[in-house]
Amino acid sequence: MSSVAIIGQGYMANAHATAWAGMGKAGDITYVCSPRPVAGSVAPATNAQYVSTLDTILADETVTFVSVCTPTPTHREIALALLAAGKHTLLEKPIALTVDDALAIAEAVKESSGSLMVAQVVRFFDGYQRIRAARDAGDFGDLLSVRARRFSSKPDWAPWMADDDKSGGMLVDFSTHDFDQLNLFLGNPREVCATQSAPDAPAHITVSYEGGGVGHVESFMNNSAGVPFTSTIDVLGTSGLGHYEFSAVSATETSADEPDSSVNKWHVFSAAGNRTGAISDDDPYGRQISYFWNQASSGLPFDVAPLHAAIAALAVSLAAKQSLSEGRPVAVSSPELAR
Numbered sequence: 442m443s444s445v446a447i448i449g450q451g452y453m454a455n456a457h458a459t460a461w462a463g464m465g466k467a468g469d470i471t472y473v474c475s476p477r478p479v480a481g482s483v484a485p486a487t488n489a490q491y492v493s494t495l496d497t498i499l500a501d502e503t504v505t506f507v508s509v510c511t512p513t514p515t516h517r518e519i520a521l522a523l524l525a526a527g528k529h530t531l532l533e534k535p536i537a538l539t540v541d542d543a544l545a546i547a548e549a550v551k552e553s554s555g556s557l558m559v560a561q562v563v564r565f566f567d568g569y570q571r572i573r574a575a576r577d578a579g580d581f582g583d584l585l586s587v588r589a590r591r592f593s594s595k596p597d598w599a600p601w602m603a604d605d606d607k608s609g610g611m612l613v614d615f616s617t618h619d620f621d622q623l624n625l626f627l628g629n630p631r632e633v634c635a636t637q638s639a640p641d642a643p644a645h646i647t648v649s650y651e652g653g654g655v656g657h658v659e660s661f662m663n664n665s666a667g668v669p670f671t672s673t674i675d676v677l678g679t680s681g682l683g684h685y686e687f688s689a690v691s692a693t694e695t696s697a698d699e700p701d702s703s704v705n706k707w708h709v710f711s712a713a714g715n716r717t718g719a720i721s722d723d724d725p726y727g728r729q730i731s732y733f734w735n736q737a738s739s740g741l742p743f744d745v746a747p748l749h750a751a752i753a754a755l756a757v758s759l760a761a762k763q764s765l766s767e768g769r770p771v772a773v774s775s776p777e778l779a780r
Contacts, residue, residue, distance in 0.1 A: 632770050
């Protein structure tokens with residue numbers, strides 16, 4: 442028998458539990474672990490026992506799969522313990538707050554009978570996957586630039602997010618998704634230059650890549666309450682371009698002639714042909730959990746979200762944070778990134 446444990450009891454723990462439940466495994470979530478557990482705080486985990494120490498999960502051989510949804514400073518210690526116990530671990534992004542901690546986790550994976558995937562959920566959004574598929578099909582030709590934007594209101598659902606020592610700040614915790622996308626399309630990052638006019642203003646980051654590609658990221662986490670979370674990506678190549686945009690607007694907030702799918706749409710314009718479409722009922726967290734389960738169960742690699750890519754995204758995030766702090770371009774020191 443294989444069961445599931447969730448470490449954490451906040452917003453992301455509920456997102457993971459909902460995804461597990463979507464696979465029909467709500468009843469298989471046997472533990473929710475938190476230092477101060479609150480029974481019922483992870484609503485989809487209907488049969489879970491709430492425990493306060495990781496030792497309970499480590500000692501239970503029936504627990505095969507673990508979602509780790511805790512503040513980032515805890516990731517290294519928790520991941521190393523789970524891997525030593527042979528658990529298959531889905532670790533929320535960012536992988537860690539330092540590259541050294543991330544590399545320690547990677548080394549532990551090599552010695553473990555379990556596995557580890559970092560939950561870079563943007564890789565599982567249908568729209569982002571469609572743009573990547575177009576790249577893989579050669580629709581864009583040689584890639585020239587990628588531009589990504591990510592805007593949200595203040596993350597009041599997680600008070601620790603406001604503490605840079607725990608979250609790494611906006612560029613490490615929030616922008617890591619977009620740096621990961623830049624790396625995915627453009628390859629090995631070389632240098633980062635970040636600017637911001639004020640601490641609560643948008644940050645603008647430019648990343649240069651081996652081979653001449655250039656990436657741009659705009660990040661903002663100070664929207665007014667009620668302004669929906671929004672993200673976009675634009676990919677430009679020698680023979681085409683792609684665009685994807687998502688806004689978390691509910692159906693009740695759209696007009697009759699502008700359905701909900703209008704804020705989840707993509708297009709590919711190429712010498713090979715033009716395509717455009719709207720996406721409805723996307724479930725990236727469910728797709729991510731299902732992929733993690735299937736690959737880990739079969740002993741297959743996590744090719745959609747490889748560990749080295751999570752480490753490279755962290756390296757760019759940290760370089761961007763350093764650039765912003767020091768007011769100068771910063772070279773990226775990261776493991777080689779395969780596309």
